[in-house]
Amino acid sequence: SALRQSTGLHQRSRSSAASLGLQRPGDGLIRKPTSDPRQYKHTTFASGLGVLAVQDAEAKTTGFAMAVEAGMLEDPPDFQGLAHFAEHMVFLGSEKYPNTSAFSDELALHGGQHNAYTSSDSTVYYGQVGNDGAEKALDIFAQFFISPSFAESMVDKEINAVDSEHKKNQPNVHRRMYHLLRSRANPASPAHQFTTGDLDTLKRQPEKDGKSLVEALHAFHKQNYCAKRMHLVIVSSASTDASIELAHRSFDAVPAATDETCPPRREYLDTPMYSHELGNLGRHFVIGTKGSPELWVTFPVRPLRHRYKELAEVYLWSVLGHYGAGGLKALLLQQDLSQTYTYEAETTVAGTMVTVVFHLTEKGAADPDRVLECFFAYINIVRADGVNDRLLDDVRRLHQILFDYREQQASELAVVQTLAQALTEYPPEDVLTGGSLVDRPNDSLVRELLDALVPSNMNVALVSPAFDESKAPHHERYYNFGFSEAPLSAALVDRWAKASGFGLRAPPELAFVPRKLDLIEDSTGDAGPEVLVQAGGVDGWWLGMAPNIPLPKASLQLKVHFPAAVRSGAEDAVLAALHARVVQRVLEQPTDMLATCGVSYTFADLSDGFELSFAGFDEHMADLVALVVPAVRDPGADASWAFEQARRQYVLDLADVARLESHQHALEAFESLTVRGAHSRAALLAAARDPGRVSLRAYRQLLATWFSKDTRLSALVAGNIGRERGRALVAEAAKGLGVRSQGVVAPTNLASAPRVVRPSQTLEARLPNPIPGDPNSATLVVYQFGVPSIADRVHLSLLGEFMDRPVFEALRTERQLGYVVFGYVSRHHSIVEVRVLVQGVREAPDTVEALAEETLRKLTKLVDDMPAEELATRRHALRTELSKPPARLADFAGQYWNQILEGGENCFRRRAMQVAALDAENGTSSRLLAAAW
Numbered sequence: 001s002a003l004r005q006s007t008g009l010h011q012r013s014r015s016s017a018a019s020l021g022l023q024r025p026g027d028g029l030i031r032k033p034t035s036d037p038r039q040y041k042h043t044t045f046a047s048g049l050g051v052l053a054v055q056d057a058e059a060k061t062t063g064f065a066m067a068v069e070a071g072m073l074e075d076p077p078d079f080q081g082l083a084h085f086a087e088h089m090v091f092l093g094s095e096k097y098p099n100t101s102a103f104s105d106e107l108a109l110h111g112g113q114h115n116a117y118t119s120s121d122s123t124v125y126y127g128q129v130g131n132d133g134a135e136k137a138l139d140i141f142a143q144f145f146i147s148p149s150f151a152e153s154m155v156d157k158e159i160n161a162v163d164s165e166h167k168k169n170q171p172n173v174h175r176r177m178y179h180l181l182r183s184r185a186n187p188a189s190p191a192h193q194f195t196t197g198d199l200d201t202l203k204r205q206p207e208k209d210g211k212s213l214v215e216a217l218h219a220f221h222k223q224n225y226c227a228k229r230m231h232l233v234i235v236s237s238a239s240t241d242a243s244i245e246l247a248h249r250s251f252d253a254v255p256a257a258t259d260e261t262c263p264p265r266r267e268y269l270d271t272p273m274y275s276h277e278l279g280n281l282g283r284h285f286v287i288g289t290k291g292s293p294e295l296w297v298t299f300p301v302r303p304l305r306h307r308y309k310e311l312a313e314v315y316l317w318s319v320l321g322h323y324g325a326g327g328l329k330a331l332l333l334q335q336d337l338s339q340t341y342t343y344e345a346e347t348t349v350a351g352t353m354v355t356v357v358f359h360l361t362e363k364g365a366a367d368p369d370r371v372l373e374c375f376f377a378y379i380n381i382v383r384a385d386g387v388n389d390r391l392l393d394d395v396r397r398l399h400q401i402l403f404d405y406r407e408q409q410a411s412e413l414a415v416v417q418t419l420a421q422a423l424t425e426y427p428p429e430d431v432l433t434g435g436s437l438v439d440r441p442n443d444s445l446v447r448e449l450l451d452a453l454v455p456s457n458m459n460v461a462l463v464s465p466a467f468d469e470s471k472a473p474h475h476e477r478y479y480n481f482g483f484s485e486a487p488l489s490a491a492l493v494d495r496w497a498k499a500s501g502f503g504l505r506a507p508p509e510l511a512f513v514p515r516k517l518d519l520i521e522d523s524t525g526d527a528g529p530e531v532l533v534q535a536g537g538v539d540g541w542w543l544g545m546a547p548n549i550p551l552p553k554a555s556l557q558l559k560v561h562f563p564a565a566v567r568s569g570a571e572d573a574v575l576a577a578l579h580a581r582v583v584q585r586v587l588e589q590p591t592d593m594l595a596t597c598g599v600s601y602t603f604a605d606l607s608d609g610f611e612l613s614f615a616g617f618d619e620h621m622a623d624l625v626a627l628v629v630p631a632v633r634d635p636g637a638d639a640s641w642a643f644e645q646a647r648r649q650y651v652l653d654l655a656d657v658a659r660l661e662s663h664q665h666a667l668e669a670f671e672s673l674t675v676r677g678a679h680s681r682a683a684l685l686a687a688a689r690d691p692g693r694v695s696l697r698a699y700r701q702l703l704a705t706w707f708s709k710d711t712r713l714s715a716l717v718a719g720n721i722g723r724e725r726g727r728a729l730v731a732e733a734a735k736g737l738g739v740r741s742q743g744v745v746a747p748t749n750l751a752s753a754p755r756v757v758r759p760s761q762t763l764e765a766r767l768p769n770p771i772p773g774d775p776n777s778a779t780l781v782v783y784q785f786g787v788p789s790i791a792d793r794v795h796l797s798l799l800g801e802f803m804d805r806p807v808f809e810a811l812r813t814e815r816q817l818g819y820v821v822f823g824y825v826s827r828h829h830s831i832v833e834v835r836v837l838v839q840g841v842r843e844a845p846d847t848v849e850a851l852a853e854e855t856l857r858k859l860t861k862l863v864d865d866m867p868a869e870e871l872a873t874r875r876h877a878l879r880t881e882l883s884k885p886p887a888r889l890a891d892f893a894g895q896y897w898n899q900i901l902e903g904g905e906n907c908f909r910r911r912a913m914q915v916a917a918l919d920a921e922n923g924t925s926s927r928l929l930a931a932a933w
């Protein structure tokens with residue numbers, strides 16, 4: 001999909017409410033997964049507005065979204081970035097509700113939130129709100145599409161937010177490269193335009209030409225935000241008819257559209273984006289980076305916009321995604337040219353581009369031509385072999401099963417957003433299946449795509465740390481960087497076209513497409529985990545089937561606890577991080593086919609041990625455990641080359657400071673200052689570069705210490721695995737890890753000392769923004785609250801919800817300090833913190849800090865003055881959130897996992913205790929909240 005630009009960095013996602021029950025598909029017109037119990041009803045209002053209502057019995061809030069068939073490709077040439085700017089402006093007041101914060105305030109009061117994003121093809125506005133607030137919120141929401149204010153004073157403010165957003169994006173190498181390649185597209189196609197917009201493209205230049213941004217906004221809205229090009233989605237526990245009635249009450253005021261006033265959106269599928277005639281194909285670009293080298297290859301292919309039922313590109317993905325022996329990935333690793341690569345097809349109204357991005361090693365960066373030779377040797381062999389009908393059928397079956405048994409999204413917010421976006425791409429009956437199912441396998445279309453992946457039909461771009469930008473012959477004006485551009489050498493193109501050999505062969509069929517899909521009935525229900533085993537250094541727990549997530553899937557969580565004090569210096573932290581990478585590297589090939597077929601693992605380094613998680617279809621989970629666990633203890637003979645590669649890549653990654661934004665660097669630095677055992681980026685980098693501290697020998701020694709006789713294991717099994725199978729899995733894991741401790745793992749042994757440092761006085765730290773040429777500053781103000789009681793948790797949750805709006809309004813909307821403005825309450829290991837985070841170019845950090853503190857001081861008064869009615873509404877919203885059953889297996893297990901690691905079963909009821917604490921306080925004033933604050 002497109003690179004999305006979201007206004008919503010200040011929003012944080014919440015846990016969820018949707019869930020499942022088994023039901024046959026096919027009720028009504030809309031095809032849905034076997035396991036989806038929701039009801040769907042689509043209708044078109046008299047105005048032409050499309051409306052999809054979804055009834056989800058488990059939904060605790062009302063989700064709503066409007067997708068508009070207009071995106072960055074609709075930008076007028078004289079107002080580049082206008083679609084995105086309209087997205088920013090739409091939520092800022094309407095004729096009926098002129099107050100710019102009316103919508104946000106209404107949502108916040110009822111525990112809701114909203115967000116929006118602009119893609120190439122569409123703009124999607126979405127939100128969720130407590131059911132009591134739905135009627136009012138939807139009426140305010142509807143007016144944004146009927147008569148938005150676009151007030152001049154707000155335009156002048158918000159343009160700074162967009163300008164700041166672009167400045168935030170400017171250093172990002174991926175955005176630079178994406179824009180550079182697109183900027184070369186056919187001038188007759190809108191794909192070549194600059195999409196984010198800034199002060200120059202939206203205001204300064206048009207004003208010089210006598211054009212008004214406000215007028216342009218109104219014209220854009222009138223032309224593109226018309227009923228036939230808008231799609232409304234509502235999700236709630238109410239019946240679909242009731243939701244459609246609700247929609248009528250607010251959205252019947254949307255002006256009726258005719259084919260004349262609202263023609264179908266323009267498509268450019270007959271306008272080639274790139275061709276040799278246009279002179280923009282067969283080009284070679286180089287841009288610089290302070291980070292890792294990359295090689296981008298991009299191919300224009302037949303437009304796939306109306307071919308979604310064939311979904312031919314997924315065959316390509318199974319070819320490129322095959323990491324086993326004889327595959328491209330294995331070859332690139334063996335030749336030490338590329339660690340990994342990503343691939344995507346971007347399909348829009350302007351056409352379809354297939355892009356492959358290789359993450360290069362130093363050797364690959366020195367010889368990118370050889371990377372392409374390997375790539376084309378593989379594609380040539382796959383093409384010569386012809387389309388494998390059995391593989392195509394496996395891919396079709398796999399996609400059907402992944403679709404039928406997919407987990408629900410975590411919130412109404414996520415559900416409505418996905419559905420609304422899909423309605424701009426697919427007809428209503430395919431809104432769930434479009435892009436997911438291979439309805440009409442078509443080997444000739446697959447063949448056509450393979451035929452387009454040839455060296456004579458591509459552009460190539462290198463992201464190179466060696467490129468000297470100061471000597472660059474060309475300059476990109478919107479992102480402000482130097483680059484070089486030249487035609488690809490004809491001799492190379494010829495050589496790649498004939499590339500072959502290397503022992504490459506076409507990928508095999510899929511071996512692990514799930515077949516065993518029956519469900520167990522065993523479950524501990526609401527009682528929380530039950531002990532499976534507590535002996536021999538193993539602390540194992542079992543949950544069984546999540547009552548509202550009946551899927552043939554499971555999760556197995558493992559934590560290996562190191563013996564106390566085995567880790568001290570930065571070199572130990574580096575070696576632990578490298579171990580995670582080495583394990584992943586040596587297991588990549590053996591586990592690849594299982595991952596493709598829906599069961600995968602993650603392995604992460606924690607400062608006091610390792611965490612290993614398995615998730616997905618349970619049928620082959622034991623096979624995966626048997627592959628992974630022994631490699632965690634001993635990565636084997638392959639560890640030597642994997643270690644050296646991992647170390648080099650780790651150094652490159654850490655040195656690539658432009659991969660993060662300045663506010664992320666601030667958070668990272670804060671972490672290294674305040675958490676015991678954490679190390680700064682500089683310290684880690686110094687250790688990783690020093691072969692005297694970080695070596696294969698030191699790694700092997702440390703591995704032996706970690707898995708010594710004191711190693712202990714915690715485990716939790718959840719989902720479609722019964723007690724006996726669960727016990728066997730945990731035993732297998734303990735054996736594979738060599739857990740030999742004689743003692744029982746008592747909870748008190750697991751509780752470690754507080755991780756977050758408590759300074760004796762106010763602490764201020766400064767570091768220069770490490771990103772070269774980045775004009776942004778980031779300021780982070782943190783208040784520590786210590787370890788919270790149950791009542792504290794409730795109060796701080798309320799405060800976190802409450803402070804979001806005032807901080808955003810004061811620092812972003814009023815003061816225009818920047819695009820990134822967060823005010824939030826955060827768990828930080830065992831303690832809680834209140835934080836304000838700002839990134840921008842407008843004011844120096846000293847000024848920002850003073851403004852942040854002033855805003856927090858005002859918060860005290862806002863809390864004191866909170867009317868009883870508002871407090872009750874906020875309590876109700878929090879109660880709703882705390883009582884939601886988890887919608888996903890990972891959340892179901894996750895709600896107990898930390899408590900198993902922290903303190904055992906006493907805390908399993910933490911959420912219920914918080915609900916009880918809330919109920920006990922009901923009817924009281926905001927005094928308790930103010931006291932906590």
Ligand SMILES: [Zn+2]
Nearest residue numbers: 005006007165
């Ligand atoms: Zn934006």
